Amino acid sequence: MEVKIIQVAAKWQRANYRSTDKSGKDAVDGDISEIRPYLFLGGIGSRNKAAIKANNIKHIVNVANCEKLKKRRGVKETHIMLDDCAKSDLKAHFIATADLIRCHRDNSASKTDTCWLSTALHPRREEGGTVLVHCAAGISRSVSLVLAYLVMHEDMSLNEAYQLVKSRRTIIRPNNGFWTQLISFEKDVRGSNSVTMLPLSADRNSNGHAKYSIPSVYSDSDSIPY
Numbered sequence: 001m002e003v004k005i006i007q008v009a010a011k012w013q014r015a016n017y018r019s020t021d022k023s024g025k026d027a028v029d030g031d032i033s034e035i036r037p038y039l040f041l042g043g044i045g046s047r048n049k050a051a052i053k054a055n056n057i058k059h060i061v062n063v064a065n066c067e068k069l070k071k072r073r074g075v076k077e078t079h080i081m082l083d084d085c086a087k088s089d090l091k092a093h094f095i096a097t098a099d100l101i102r103c104h105r106d107n108s109a110s111k112t113d114t115c116w117l118s119t120a121l122h123p124r125r126e127e128g129g130t131v132l133v134h135c136a137a138g139i140s141r142s143v144s145l146v147l148a149y150l151v152m153h154e155d156m157s158l159n160e161a162y163q164l165v166k167s168r169r170t171i172i173r174p175n176n177g178f179w180t181q182l183i184s185f186e187k188d189v190r191g192s193n194s195v196t197m198l199p200l201s202a203d204r205n206s207n208g209h210a211k212y213s214i215p216s217v218y219s220d221s222d223s224i225p226y
Contacts, residue, residue, distance in 0.1 A: 033138070033169040038104045038130045041146050041169055043138035047072065051132075058129025059104065061097055063090075063141040084140045086177025094148035094185055097133070101146075102153045104131045139171055144178040151186050157194035158186040162217045179215045 032046040032055060040046070040055055044064055051057070052072050060077045062069065065084075071077065078100065082088045107128050135141035143165060150161035166172055174182065180197065187193050200212040 032132065035146060035165060035168050036105065038107075039101055039146065039149070040130060040132045041138055041142055041165070042132065042134045043142075044069070044134065044136055046132060046134050046138065055132070056129045057132045059100065059131045061100065061131065061133040061142070061145065063133070063135040063145065066136075080141075082141060084135065084175060086175050086180075088141075088177065089181075090141060090144055090178055091148075091181040091185055093145065094181075095152070097145045098149040098152040101131050101133075101149045104129065105153070137171075138169065140174045140178060143169075143172040144174045144182060147174070147182055148185055151182075152189050157190065158182055159194035159217055162195070176213065176215075183215075 032040045032042045032051045034055075035041050040051075040057065042051075044066075047060060047062075047069070049072065052075060057072075058075060060072070060075055061080070062077055063080045063082055065081050067079075067081075078097070080093050080097075082090060082093075133142045133145050135143075146165055147158065147161045150156045150164065151158055154161075156164070162172075176197070179195070183193055183195055183197065186195070196216045197213040198216050200214060
């Protein structure tokens with residue numbers, strides 16, 4: 001099912017949206033977006049051979065719930081099988097993914113070929129090069145992981161991280177469940193919150209919470225429940 005969703009999402013992206021590359025020029029979404037020199041973000045189309053080679057990508061974090069994707073020679077891959085729905089526990093992957101990206105950042109800064117990534121079980125060697133984080137469309141799951149990295153390892157508030165990524169890839173829109181997890185994660189890391197969930201109406205669900213809400217970073221034009 002996700003394969004069909006991916007195909008439709010990629011076609012829809014190409015037809016309807018554009019994002020900005022590092023030169024300030026528009027690029028068709030589905031293409032790769034540079035967030036940092038060592039960190040790239042995209043949808044399923046961003047893992048094409050030309051983009052992998054041009055951006056020296058050595059590790060892919062794949063958050064698309066699909067197993068039938070072509071592996072790239074010489075590129076490590078971390079696959080997180082997760083649906084883009086509010087109940088999915090993406091927060092469980094925030095720290096490990098953030099540490100992986102930081103490893104490549106530090107490697108890039110020191111211009112070395114390898115670095116050591118510590119995990120809960122054992123340290124492992126991580127090759128030099130850059131990281132691509134992608135999901136089906138580069139809108140929700142992959143974006144949330146990149147935001148968590150910026151909060152954890154680049155001393156950014158969640159609001160600052162969102163504004164940065166939004167400036168590089170205009171179509172980003174994590175689902176509300178991921179926003180709630182990111183808000184909780186920001187509080188864990190920084191001790192305070194720069195983003196809150198705002199109710200859209202007085203309607204309440206059975207537990208007394210607002211039935212529809214949006215994160216405070218969204219403008220009025222973004223105010224459609226998702």
